[in-house]
Amino acid sequence: MFRNPLRRWLKGGQYRPTVMVKELAERDRRRMLKHFLALERGDRLLRFGSYLGDEQVAKYAQGIDFSRDMVFGVYNRVFKLVAVGHLAFAPKETKKSATEKERVAEFGVSVSKSARGLGIGSKLFERAAIHCRNNDVDTLYMHCLSSNQTMMHIAKKAGMQIHRDYGEADAYLKLEAANPASMLQEAVEEQVATLDYALKANTRAAAKWLDKLPGRKNKL
Numbered sequence: 001m002f003r004n005p006l007r008r009w010l011k012g013g014q015y016r017p018t019v020m021v022k023e024l025a026e027r028d029r030r031r032m033l034k035h036f037l038a039l040e041r042g043d044r045l046l047r048f049g050s051y052l053g054d055e056q057v058a059k060y061a062q063g064i065d066f067s068r069d070m071v072f073g074v075y076n077r078v079f080k081l082v083a084v085g086h087l088a089f090a091p092k093e094t095k096k097s098a099t100e101k102e103r104v105a106e107f108g109v110s111v112s113k114s115a116r117g118l119g120i121g122s123k124l125f126e127r128a129a130i131h132c133r134n135n136d137v138d139t140l141y142m143h144c145l146s147s148n149q150t151m152m153h154i155a156k157k158a159g160m161q162i163h164r165d166y167g168e169a170d171a172y173l174k175l176e177a178a179n180p181a182s183m184l185q186e187a188v189e190e191q192v193a194t195l196d197y198a199l200k201a202n203t204r205a206a207a208k209w210l211d212k213l214p215g216r217k218n219k220l
């Protein structure tokens with residue numbers, strides 16, 4: 001039987017589509033904001049550690065510094081941003097850290113409700129970890145509520161050390177140094193995701209253009 005290499009097969013014949021993780025930039029900020037604003041109250045609490053209203057969410061999205069931090073995203077088939085992972089870098093003295101490196105990184109992630117359970121959150125985490133390795137950061141932190149069972153599962157699966165305290169959990173992962181394979185993996189993943197992004201963006205633009213043609217009745 002022919003098996004599409006872009007689909008990962010699971011036990012029982014179900015499949016998960018391959019997740020294309022793309023580095024986000026200034027041009028994606030508006031869609032990032034839309035993604036964050038669409039998170040329900042409970043999810044905002046899990047994502048930001050406290051309930052943020054729309055104004056605070058907008059401030060957070062506006063404040064992301066793409067020149068300092070790395071933001072990853074996943075676009076769905078119709079070019080909707082369905083997941084955002086924010087890897088924030090900080091000098092090590094701002095964290096109690098045993099690392100010898102100059103910087104540490106902290107990761108925060110959210111996946112739209114409609115796209116959960118497809119491996120997107122895990123893939124964003126993996127991509128953040130490999131990016132740290134390739135950028136001389138050997139300690140990746142994550143802060144979340146200990147009641148966040150899905151995130152706890154992802155953290156444990158990744159081998160993170162988890163410290164729970166008063167309903168909150170601090171998790172960290174010690175990373176190996178970069179090697180040619182980790183460098184190549186990140187570069188290839190980004191190249192493939194860039195092609196995928198361009199294809200989806202162009203298809204979306206063409207669909208919008210066709211939709212505006214006079215006399216066109218069937219909306220795409």
Ligand SMILES: CC(C)(COP(=O)(O)OP(=O)(O)OC[C@H]1O[C@@H](n2cnc3c(N)ncnc32)[C@H](O)[C@@H]1OP(=O)(O)O)[C@@H](O)C(=O)NCCC(=O)NCCS
Nearest residue numbers: 046047108109110111116117118119120121122149150153
């Ligand atoms: C946490 C979150 C990012 C996960 O995204 P996702 O794309 O659904 O995650 P994945 O599909 O990669 O993985 C989910 C894993 O958790 C498991 N899981 C789901 N619900 C679970 C639960 N209640 N208890 C334990 N594990 C659970 C799934 O079985 C899956 O495990 P597997 O890959 O070993 O099969 C998403 O739920 C989310 O955005 N939540 C709100 C914001 C948030 O909590 N952010 C994290 C704070 S930093």
